[in-house]
Amino acid sequence: MRSGTSIGRVRGLGSSKQGAKHWFHHRLTAGSNFLLLVWLLVSILRQPAFDYESMRMWLSSAWVAIPMILLVLSVFSHFRMGLQVVIEDYQHDESRVAALVALNVFTAVTASVAIFSVLKIAFGAAA
Numbered sequence: 001m002r003s004g005t006s007i008g009r010v011r012g013l014g015s016s017k018q019g020a021k022h023w024f025h026h027r028l029t030a031g032s033n034f035l036l037l038v039w040l041l042v043s044i045l046r047q048p049a050f051d052y053e054s055m056r057m058w059l060s061s062a063w064v065a066i067p068m069i070l071l072v073l074s075v076f077s078h079f080r081m082g083l084q085v086v087i088e089d090y091q092h093d094e095s096r097v098a099a100l101v102a103l104n105v106f107t108a109v110t111a112s113v114a115i116f117s118v119l120k121i122a123f124g125a126a127a
Contacts, residue, residue: 025077025081026078026082029075029077032070033071033075033078036071040068040071059118059121060121060123061122064122065118065119069118072111072114072115073115076107076110076111079107080103083103084103087099088100
């Protein structure tokens with residue numbers, strides 16, 4: 001048995017069989033965002049001082065830089081998946097492809113800049 005209408009099958013508008021996987025990944029990133037943000041808040045609040053040098057020393061530790069990079073990856077992945085759903089649901093003309101490409105490029109560039117910044121501090125770049 002096929003699902004969908006006859007015209008939907010002809011146009012290729014039926015199910016792409018990716019919904020459950022996308023839903024699971026979105027929930028997985030939401031959970032990891034929560035755990036990593038709790039870690040970040042607790043870790044920052046445990047610092048003795050909040051000046052630039054103290055925070056730079058804190059972020060230069062591998063035990064801090066690695067979870068921070070994981071947080072960046074998780075947040076930007078969750079952001080991309082959420083906006084992808086919005087674009088796919090509400091954009092019905094040819095500009096949908098351009099919007100999805102722009103979303104992917106924007107997410108990749110901004111996540112790369114954030115990861116580069118964390119790595120630069122972690123590997124000891126001076127101000």
